[in-house]
Amino acid sequence: MTAISIKHVSKRYGDFVAVDDVNLEIADGEFMVLVGPSGSGKSTLLRMIVGLEDISDGDLLFGDQRVNDRAPRDRDLAMVFQDYALYPHLTVYENIAFPLRLHKVAGDEVDKRVRSVADRLELTEFLDRKPANLSGGQRQRVAMGRAVIRDAHAFLFDEPLSNLDAKLRVQVRTQIARLQNQLGTTTVYVTHDQVEAMTLGDRVALLRRGVLQQVGSPRDLYAKPSNLFVAGFMGSPPMNLLPAEIRPDHLSSPFGDIPFDAARLPASLAGKDVVIVGIRPEQLVDASLLDDDQRGRGARLKGRIDVLEWLGNEQLAYLPFKAPDAIHQQLTDLQKELDSESDQTQLIVALPDASKAHEGAEIELWLDPGDLHLFDPATTENVTLGQKATG
Amino acid sequence: MGVGAIAIVVWALAPVVWIVSLSFKQGDDIDNQQFWPTHWSLENYKTVFQTDLFTSALRNSLGISLITTVISVVVAMFAAYAVSRLEFPGKRYVLISALAVSVFPAISIATPLFNLWRSIGLYDTWVGLIIPYLALTLPLAMWTLTSFFRQIPRDLELAAQVDGATTWQAFRRILVPLAAPGVFTTAILAFFVAWNDFVFGITLTSTDRARPVPAALAFFSGASQFQQPTAAIAAASVVVTIPVVVLVMLFQRRIVAGLTNGAVKG
Amino acid sequence: MSALARASATQTRRLPGEKPHLSERAKAERRLGWLLSAPSVAVLLLVAAYPILNAAYLSLFDYRLTDPGTRAFIWFKNYRVILTDNIWWSDLGTTLLITVVTVTAEFAIGFAFAMVMNKTFVGRGAIRTAILVPYAIITVVAAYAWQYAFANNTGFVDHWLGTNLDWFGARWSALFVICLSEIWKTTPFVALLLLAGLAQVPGSLKEAAVVDGASWWQRLLRVTLPNMQGAIMVALLFRTVDAFRIFDNPFVMTGGSNGTETVSILAYRQTIGRTEIGLGSAMSILLFLGVSLICFIFIKLLRTDVGRVTDS
Numbered sequence: 025m026t027a028i029s030i031k032h033v034s035k036r037y038g039d040f041v042a043v044d045d046v047n048l049e050i051a052d053g054e055f056m057v058l059v060g061p062s063g064s065g066k067s068t069l070l071r072m073i074v075g076l077e078d079i080s081d082g083d084l085l086f087g088d089q090r091v092n093d094r095a096p097r098d099r100d101l102a103m104v105f106q107d108y109a110l111y112p113h114l115t116v117y118e119n120i121a122f123p124l125r126l127h128k129v130a131g132d133e134v135d136k137r138v139r140s141v142a143d144r145l146e147l148t149e150f151l152d153r154k155p156a157n158l159s160g161g162q163r164q165r166v167a168m169g170r171a172v173i174r175d176a177h178a179f180l181f182d183e184p185l186s187n188l189d190a191k192l193r194v195q196v197r198t199q200i201a202r203l204q205n206q207l208g209t210t211t212v213y214v215t216h217d218q219v220e221a222m223t224l225g226d227r228v229a230l231l232r233r234g235v236l237q238q239v240g241s242p243r244d245l246y247a248k249p250s251n252l253f254v255a256g257f258m259g260s261p262p263m264n265l266l267p268a269e270i271r272p273d274h275l276s277s278p279f280g281d282i283p284f285d286a287a288r289l290p291a292s293l294a295g296k297d298v299v300i301v302g303i304r305p306e307q308l309v310d311a312s313l314l315d316d317d318q319r320g321r322g323a324r325l326k327g328r329i330d331v332l333e334w335l336g337n338e339q340l341a342y343l344p345f346k347a348p349d350a351i352h353q354q355l356t357d358l359q360k361e362l363d364s365e366s367d368q369t370q371l372i373v374a375l376p377d378a379s380k381a382h383e384g385a386e387i388e389l390w391l392d393p394g395d396l397h398l399f400d401p402a403t404t405e406n407v408t409l410g411q412k413a414t415g
Numbered sequence: 416m417g418v419g420a421i422a423i424v425v426w427a428l429a430p431v432v433w434i435v436s437l438s439f440k441q442g443d444d445i446d447n448q449q450f451w452p453t454h455w456s457l458e459n460y461k462t463v464f465q466t467d468l469f470t471s472a473l474r475n476s477l478g479i480s481l482i483t484t485v486i487s488v489v490v491a492m493f494a495a496y497a498v499s500r501l502e503f504p505g506k507r508y509v510l511i512s513a514l515a516v517s518v519f520p521a522i523s524i525a526t527p528l529f530n531l532w533r534s535i536g537l538y539d540t541w542v543g544l545i546i547p548y549l550a551l552t553l554p555l556a557m558w559t560l561t562s563f564f565r566q567i568p569r570d571l572e573l574a575a576q577v578d579g580a581t582t583w584q585a586f587r588r589i590l591v592p593l594a595a596p597g598v599f600t601t602a603i604l605a606f607f608v609a610w611n612d613f614v615f616g617i618t619l620t621s622t623d624r625a626r627p628v629p630a631a632l633a634f635f636s637g638a639s640q641f642q643q644p645t646a647a648i649a650a651a652s653v654v655v656t657i658p659v660v661v662l663v664m665l666f667q668r669r670i671v672a673g674l675t676n677g678a679v680k681g
Numbered sequence: 682m683s684a685l686a687r688a689s690a691t692q693t694r695r696l697p698g699e700k701p702h703l704s705e706r707a708k709a710e711r712r713l714g715w716l717l718s719a720p721s722v723a724v725l726l727l728v729a730a731y732p733i734l735n736a737a738y739l740s741l742f743d744y745r746l747t748d749p750g751t752r753a754f755i756w757f758k759n760y761r762v763i764l765t766d767n768i769w770w771s772d773l774g775t776t777l778l779i780t781v782v783t784v785t786a787e788f789a790i791g792f793a794f795a796m797v798m799n800k801t802f803v804g805r806g807a808i809r810t811a812i813l814v815p816y817a818i819i820t821v822v823a824a825y826a827w828q829y830a831f832a833n834n835t836g837f838v839d840h841w842l843g844t845n846l847d848w849f850g851a852r853w854s855a856l857f858v859i860c861l862s863e864i865w866k867t868t869p870f871v872a873l874l875l876l877a878g879l880a881q882v883p884g885s886l887k888e889a890a891v892v893d894g895a896s897w898w899q900r901l902l903r904v905t906l907p908n909m910q911g912a913i914m915v916a917l918l919f920r921t922v923d924a925f926r927i928f929d930n931p932f933v934m935t936g937g938s939n940g941t942e943t944v945s946i947l948a949y950r951q952t953i954g955r956t957e958i959g960l961g962s963a964m965s966i967l968l969f970l971g972v973s974l975i976c977f978i979f980i981k982l983l984r985t986d987v988g989r990v991t992d993s
Contacts, residue, residue: 419793431826434825527733
């Protein structure tokens, strides 16, 4: 069991910088998720940890030992590849036993350990099969078995769930979490799926184009995103981002005015006209469900519902809006980067089943201005963070 | 479609059946102008195996083809591993050069060698044939092996490394077992090409010291001065076709895979 | 430019004044790559490049092996002699004719075979075995088989057709049999290549065409063939080059007489038959240039994508 220290690590391919000056401390026994869209450098970073890619700059330490120049074989790490990389010509038994056979472990010791691992992962009945005769989920477990059997210093997972269908993904996800809890091994887990990041990680590191955006617990990234990208990435449906004009005592959004004391705005926004307002879908409430007293105490917005999706336990309402050109460009650029297909800006509201909203109708929404995040359009930073911490 | 399938099989095997039938015809039966013999006889096979010309040609073909195959496959294996697994400048040109050599006309290589071999004493020798044969088999071997190697996922060797294997262990325990079928198939394909050669055989040999079978067939004579060599050639042809047919029957799946691998995007 | 775009533009900056530096591992990989490829490339150079260069050199000489004393350097006179000789052009014509006829027939019949095999499931192995026999059989053996079948005295064809033709005594009948033999032998290989290409056409495309109301013929022309184009072009290139180099079949059947001589046989005759090394070498070079031209036409003009084979 070891702590992993990533200090000022960069990876360059010629002119292209895949990983840019990343600093990350992973504690012993911690489950750290590296998350980000494709091209964010998360897989590259993982491969540098395991030694399959060279580190262009910076230091990688296991405990207090610098391991930059160590071959993968000498790093004592276990890895689960995205396509599992099971040896097709070996049975499940031999696949799991492979690391032990390399180290010339005695036959009955191998047998004991393989069967124990197989038992834990419910693979005992498949031990004689070859990978080609296994389902996706079973192959996954064999890959984990091969990783687990070695008692390595750390486990590395490279998008292990992306080849599984949705239902299976949830099942295997819980298995991984359970396994890590039982073994307590330091784990670095790479995924592009923010749901996996939130459910599995002790801490989450969000990367974008090789640059670390924010590190923290899933709750931190969700409730206190440090910039527009983090805000838009974490959470599904994603955080709403609205342009709002700054007035002396309110913010003017496409759906109405939100009372806000301009004096509370940080100095960096002084003299600016527009700010980007962030509010989560679940923080917008159907005003008709509130009693008058509550309604009076927040901000009220009005808009027309374009599409309403009923999901059983809740409903999602989509309210399109028009943004001023420059902001529109910025927001659609961000959506593209977050791999979203949408080409229009819209407000998403999470309504309870009880809400009587319907498509095409106007709806009045209530929000607590204290829940707002404000983002500087120029720097994309979340300027309300400091206030939230104290306010 | 059943009719179509039968038609294909008939098409493919009819000439072969014909030559087999010819080989069993004796004496004047040759001129009977029928498809089948009137009497079936093994006399041609006896003749053929008693002819030094044929037995030495058989020996030459076998030896030269096998040696050529082994050399091509071994040399090509290294290149195929490099091209499919490693990054290095000029990688593309390795396969491009193989491609280029595979379109050289054999006669264009044979004519200068005819002159050259005579002056350095390689004319009418096994080595004198093995060298140009490599021009036929090596490109094919490089091509086929590269496409086989490419089908083995690179992640497997990386996984083995992470599991603790040295380069040698990864090679021996993972790559070799997975590459073996491809190497075997490539050897079969290369052997077919070498076994088939005619141009080099007739250009670069003059006696049965090195003359391979296809070239030797052209020099056959019959059991006696007055008989045409037809039946003897037919018998000889059948004998040299048997190994080919056996190999095809045993390994048809692999052979088809090897032939179509590289040609179609896989 | 939006803030986000501006922010992202700085990600791919190059650190000033820095050359891309290779790690030890990358350098070692390069060295190993060169080391492992070197034997192959060396052998190729030796067994192919060297003889061709040698031929190019020799082609500049008037050199008769049986009369070495008169060997003389004559620049490109050999080429002039060849290119102004009727025999060369006639043989070239014959070669091109055979090429066009055989390649066309092979692809037409081969495609039909491929379609049959694509639909056949029972006995697929048997069919594959059967069609591999023509591919694997020695060309000379095939040549003898066809020759004997059509020969006046030993053959059964005349008997079956009720004719009494000297098939190999006249140009067109001889060419006919030569082409038959060639087509018989290589169609299976073409069929296999086309079958592989055919199998790659996504079934969903064909089904979508059916739903859109396309007839069998339309589906073939508009969906199947265009999607096989890459594979077809590569196969065409190699078959054309092979056909152009044809030697074994005509040599065995007619020895090149009666107007069936191909350029390969002509080159052979000059070099070995008449021991005119200079002339023969010049013909070899011309042949080589012919093949190169075919490759050029296919790769550059018809944009045949050979890269599918050479690149990863």
